[in-house]
Amino acid sequence: MTLELPDRLLVRRADGPVIADVVVPPSKSIANRALMCAALAEGESEIVGIAPGDDTSAMLDCLERLGVVIDVTERDQRLIGTVTGNAGVLPNGPINLQTRLAGTTSRFVTALAALGAGPYVIDGAPPLRARPMAPLHNSLAALGARIEPGNEWGHLPVTVSGPLGGADAVMMPGNVSSQYVSALMMVAPYIRRGMRLGLSTELVSRPYVEITRSVMSAFGFDDVDVSERTIHVGEGGYFGTDYTVEPDASSASYPLAAAAVRGGAVSVKGLGHDALQGDAKFIDVLVSMGCTATVSANDTVVMRRSDTPLRGIDINMADISDLVPTMAVVATQAVTPTKITGVGFIREKESDRLGDLAAELNKTGAQVLVEDDGLLIMPTNVLHGAVLDTHHDHRLGMAFGVLGLVVDGIEVNDPSVVSKSWPAFWEALDAIPARRS
The missing domain is CATH 3.65.10.10 (Enolpyruvate transferase domain)
Incomplete structure (x- = not known):
């Protein structure tokens, strides 16, 4: 059962490296x-x-x-x-x-x-x-x-x-x-x-x-x-069967990104090396930025040492375009620039996932530039708290939640927008941060 959410939610910043086992919803x-x-x-x-x-x-x-x-x-x-x-x-x-x-x-x-x-x-x-x-x-x-x-x-x-x-x-x-x-x-x-x-x-x-x-x-x-x-499809039909839906790789990107931006280790249960979803390739992206990962038949673990910096990359995300907001948040924590290409078409998703995303991240002091088919994220020294709008977009809301783990004072308007794909997201995120005893 999910909690009743306020109109604006203050994300709890993590006090140190995170460690968590997370169960994400089915795809x-x-x-x-x-x-x-x-x-x-x-x-x-x-x-x-x-x-x-x-x-x-x-x-x-x-x-x-x-x-x-x-x-x-x-x-x-x-x-x-x-x-x-x-x-x-x-x-x-x-x-x-x-x-x-x-x-x-x-x-x-x-x-x-x-x-x-x-x-x-x-x-x-x-x-x-x-x-x-x-x-x-x-x-x-x-x-x-x-x-x-x-x-x-x-x-x-x-x-x-x-x-x-x-x-x-x-x-x-x-x-x-x-x-x-x-x-x-x-x-x-x-x-x-x-x-x-x-x-x-x-x-x-x-x-x-x-x-x-x-x-x-x-x-x-x-x-x-x-x-x-x-694409050619013949004439025919379907027959009833038993089918098990695997965990959602898009949703998994948020807790895995938490380990990338804050350091530590996060495991997502049930998402293994035989996953159907292309978004499972996000693990490889995080590795290319400086994380380490292990993927077994039944789970995925992403880790980053706090003394290992995140590196920016050039990446065409046409095949994993739903993860652009997550990627942009991770890129704000990198020490070198990140260039995202191949995703001009995401301007007409739930939000303008280029323009709206860049405008909100720039409220925190980030340097995110909108280009014809993607984004350029430049490294900055220090980001600061801000009130971020979700623009009716669950993926912006969840990505901003990850940012709040490393930037103090991130507040998210309309946090209930996450009910589109992960109604219990904020409870799951709240269980990730390390806290001082």
């Missing part, structure tokens, strides 16, 4: 993909490790509104979902689907809704309405769906009516969001003759597409081919 990215496949499957599935947080809650609610029977229970401190699939058959509308602030859910559910006759209205909270959806809406329209914007084309709210099956091939840019690609991939087995998706630009966040393919395979569908500029 919401994997959980939402597993829920999608289970909902479309023939038969019953058991998903072990449904992620807590608003994104997964919104997905569960939308699937149930679309007639999927889901029973969620708790066992061994994990949420277990028993899902009775609909074999790709959706009830007729009108049905209203509220996706709140969940970008992933809104995009996945929009593609799912296009399989049914409709009409289905997909909507979200005002910040989500501002986020772009045009590449997905354009592709669904090309595949035969009827797409009717409530206000502006390419944004929520949108009314969707299917079924799909119009074009043999569609084209979309690959450098905007891999969520569009994953959304189409997961529904494609239920399109007559499947789908051939062309990418007009290089695919960003490719590891997330590989996660999608892996989850589809776990539910019995393997007819997927991913090349540099083309």
Whole structure:
């Protein structure tokens, strides 16, 4: 059970090197993909490790509104979902689907809704309405769906009516969001003759597409081919299965970064060397900056001696873009500059993850410069306390929490924004700092 949070939270600075064993939530990215496949499957599935947080809650609610029977229970401190699939058959509308602030859910559910006759209205909270959806809406329209914007084309709210099956091939840019690609991939087995998706630009966040393919395979569908500029998915379907969701590598970046910025050792349980998520590569990034790490089958440990300085690096983060806020915070503690490239597309995430992130960190005396496709973080002698805004972005909020472990006086506005992916984040962070006896 999470604590009731104030409107502004003062982060407790660590008195010395940290040492902690941390349990992070299951991956919401994997959980939402597993829920999608289970909902479309023939038969019953058991998903072990449904992620807590608003994104997964919104997905569960939308699937149930679309007639999927889901029973969620708790066992061994994990949420277990028993899902009775609909074999790709959706009830007729009108049905209203509220996706709140969940970008992933809104995009996945929009593609799912296009399989049914409709009409289905997909909507979200005002910040989500501002986020772009045009590449997905354009592709669904090309595949035969009827797409009717409530206000502006390419944004929520949108009314969707299917079924799909119009074009043999569609084209979309690959450098905007891999969520569009994953959304189409997961529904494609239920399109007559499947789908051939062309990418007009290089695919960003490719590891997330590989996660999608892996989850589809776990539910019995393997007819997927991913090349540099083309993704082909055959016709078929999913079958009910038992699926265990691994710990969230994106969430793990925050406690592991705590060991990097403050010194000490942090272990994340359950995240091992066979992790599906590309964000698990963040451990290698920390090592390149001066940390040491051990990764076993069942856990990951990051360590840094207090007398070993952090070094800045040049890094293209296109494939691990969710970790840019974490990386930027770690870079403020390095003794040499850090240059982050390949992530211009994250300006249209929950926040402007370049401009908003830089502006907030600069409030503390940091020197963070926004460039065309990334950030340049220059070393500074001393940072100071400041009130930092989260801009409706859970990843900014959690990254600022890590900064507060080494900079006295960091206050975070709207700390409850972390409920999107890790509702218990602040309790977990509070258990990390070393304290004087």
